[in-house]
Amino acid sequence: MFPKKVFIILVVFTAITNQLNAQNKIVALWNKIPDEIKAIDYKENQSIKEGKVQSTSQVSVPTLSIFLPTAIKPNQAAVIIFPGGGYQHLAIDKEGTKVAEWFNSLGIAAFVVKYRLPSDKIMKNKNIGPLQDAQQAVRYVRENAAKYNIDANKIGILGFSAGGHLASTLATHYEEKTYETTSKVSARPDFSLLIYPVISMQNDITHKGSQVSLLGNNPSQELLDSFSNEKRVTAQTPPTFLVHASDDTAVLPENSINFYLALKNNGVAAELHMYEKGGHGFGLGVKDTSKFWTRDCQEWLKSQGLTQ
Template identity: 60%
Template sequence: MKLHLVLLTFFYSAVSFGQQKTVEVWPGKIPGAIDAGSYKKEIKYDSNGKSPRISKVTDPVMEVYLPPAEKANGTAVVICPGGGYSVLAIDHEGRDIAAWFNSLGIAAFVLQYRLPSDVIMEEKSTGPLQDAQEAMRIVRRNAGKWHIKTDRIGIMGFSAGGHLASTLSTHYNAKVYPVDKKVSARPDFSVLVYPVISMDEKITHKGSRNNLIGKNPDPHLVKEFSNELMVSEDTPKTFMVHSSDDTVVPVENSIRYYLALKDHGVPAELHVYPYGGHGYGTGRSDKTESTWPRALENWLKMNDWL
C-alpha cells in the first residue's frame, strides 16, 4: 500500500508539468487514407466520467509533454496506449505515463494513432505503423526545439500499443509511405508493457489480430506482424513487463520476443510477475507488478538515458 501511495504522489506532482501542445502527425495528406465523411473520432468515459477511451481516430496527433528545462536530460519517449487496436486507453497507458517520464526529466509524446479500419484506410495493417514511423521522425526533426538528443529517443507501448511499438522496433525501415530517408524512424530503445507481440493464433490477442490483419488473414501478414519473427541484430534494446496470470495477452508473447532478442544479441530485460492480470498501467495493487516503474527507472539509468 505504501508503494502505491508513493507512486500516486509521484504522478500527481508530475502532472503539474502538463501538456504543452498537440502536434498533427500528418498536417497534409494522410498516406493511404480514405475520406469516410461521418467517421469521426469518439471519446467515451466510464460511469464516473473518468478513464477516457478514444476510438475512430482519423487524424492522428501527438500530445507533447516536456519536462521543466532544469530537469530535462535529452531523452524522449513516444508512448502508444493500448486498447486492442479498437480504442486508446489514453490516460493510464498514456498521459499518466508521460507525467511520470517528465518527473525523470524525459520528454514524452502520447501518440493518438489511427486504429486499423477498412473504412478509412486503403491498407489497414500498415496504418498504425505509418503513424508510428512518422511520429518518431517528427520528434527527431524537432529535437533541437524540444531539447532532445536524436540518439536518445525511445518507443513505448502497452498491450496492442506494445504490438505497435514492437512493430516499429522491427519494421522501422519498412517502406509504408514516401519518406525522406535522412530522418530515421528507428527507436533507440523500446519499452513494452504486457504487449501483444505475435499474430500466432496460439498466443495472440484475437481482437488485436482481427482488427489489424482481419479474421482470415493472408499467412504472409500473420508472419509479417508476428514481431518475434522479425527481430534482427539492429532491433533496439528492450525492457519488457508481463504477468503470468494475464489471460488477455498470454505471457508467451513477451517470452518469445525476449528469446528472439537474446538469440540476435540484442540486450533485453524481461520482468515476469506472478500476478497483475492485464491492463494495470503503472500498477493497481501492492503486489510486485506495481514495482515495474522503479525497475524501468533503474534500466534507464543503467543505459545512461537518465
C-alpha cells in the first residue's frame, strides 16, 4: 500500500498527464456523418505557411481541436470556436488556433471546430450541414465535460463573420432536430460571443457570399427568414457579447445592431461594442479601436462569472 504522500503525488501526476494528453488533441466530431454523400474527388484543401495551417476549404470530415489551459482547475468554462470565411473556407489559424490560445491564457478551455462548408456534393441538405456540426460540437463538449474539467453549464460559443452566422444560428436553432440522435444532452450554448458576425440573410444587409454559399442563388423568402437570426431570437436565446466596426463594409454593422435589439426586446442579457474603426476580419485585433475588443470581452466574461 502506497504511503499517503506518494499516493497524492501519483494522483496529481496522473491528472497532469491526462491534461497534457488532451492538449491540442484532434477528435472526429462524428462516428457517422449525418446525411453524408460520398464524393471521391472532394478533397480538403489546406493553405499552409511555415508549417502551420492558415485556412482550409472543402472540409468533408469535421473535427474538434482541443486546447486546454495548463493550470488544472475544476469546473472551468469552455468556448467552442467557429472560424469565419464566408461559408467558403475556414480562417482556421487567425480565427481559430490563435483565439483558442488566448482563451487558454484566461483559464478557459477552447475547442476549434473544423466544420463542413455548405456543399451539394457531400451533403443532402447544405442549408443545415454546418448547423449539424455545430449542434454536435456542443453535445460532445457537454457529454465530455468531466473529462476536460469543464462545468457543463458554462459552455459557450464564439463565431467570426460567417462563423458568427453559424454561432448565432446555433444560439437560435439549438432545439431544431437536424439529425437523428439518441443523445439527451442539450445543444444549447450557455453564452455566445459574436465577432463581426453575419447575422441576417435578408438581401438589404446580408453578406451576399455567405448567403449564396449557404442558401443558394434563389432562396425562398421562407428560407431567408429562417436563417435570418435576428428574427429567431426568443427569451431563451443565450446571453450574448457582440463586436463590430462601424466602417465594416464587408459585413454591415446592422447585422450586430439588429441582433442586439432583438436580444434586448426579448429580455436577453446582451452587450454590443461598436467600434468606430476596424473594418472586417481583424481577428484578435490588429489596429484602431477594434484591437481592444479582447479586453472588453474579458471584462464581460468576468461579469458573467466565466473567468477570473
